[in-house]
Amino acid sequence: MEKIEVLQSIRAARRAHIQWVDRAKSLVNGLSVKKEQIPLEVTECSFGKWFYCDGQILLSFFTEEAITKLDNKHKELHDIYMKIFKIYFPEPKGSFLTKLFMSRVEITAQDEHNALAYLRNLEEVSKELISFLNIIEQKLNKVDEATFAKYM
Numbered sequence: 001m002e003k004i005e006v007l008q009s010i011r012a013a014r015r016a017h018i019q020w021v022d023r024a025k026s027l028v029n030g031l032s033v034k035k036e037q038i039p040l041e042v043t044e045c046s047f048g049k050w051f052y053c054d055g056q057i058l059l060s061f062f063t064e065e066a067i068t069k070l071d072n073k074h075k076e077l078h079d080i081y082m083k084i085f086k087i088y089f090p091e092p093k094g095s096f097l098t099k100l101f102m103s104r105v106e107i108t109a110q111d112e113h114n115a116l117a118y119l120r121n122l123e124e125v126s127k128e129l130i131s132f133l134n135i136i137e138q139k140l141n142k143v144d145e146a147t148f149a150k151y152m
Contacts, residue, residue, distance in 0.1 A: 001054075001057060001152060002148075002152075003140065003143070003145060006057060007140060009054050009055070010133060010137050011137070012050070013046070013047050013051065014130060016047050016050070017047040017126070018126075018130075020045050020046070021122065023037050023038045024038055024119065024122060025119060025123075027084065028084060028088075028116060028118075028119045035089045040081070040085060042074055045078075051074060060152075061139070061140060062136065066132075066136075069132060070129065070132045070133070073128050073129040073132060074129060077122060077126060080118055080125060081118075081122060084115050084119065087107065087114060088115070
């Protein structure tokens, strides 16, 4: 991969992450969002697919500790979102037919309050993850082409 391709992949991963967070915001703000639109697993969202595949190239330029911090923030985001998910998509109880025809769950005022608190937490962790990505991008921008090529 060339330097420009790595930088473009970081930018695309950042955009994908922001879209994931925006869909979580939409859900909490009452818009209709299908549960499949906000993947739960860290390896299933677009950012995770990048990070655990092409994003591993970052280990050539950064310490394992720096990449682990980014990974931990990503996992923390998914842990927080799981709490939101359980409010809006609880495990249905009852017979097969009840589960099949169950409409959207009623959200109590307490659930809404909790979801908003989780969302604020999610947004804070997201800012940290984006900050890490920005630092990584800035540092890669400073690496000259010849040095970059040595690692490839």
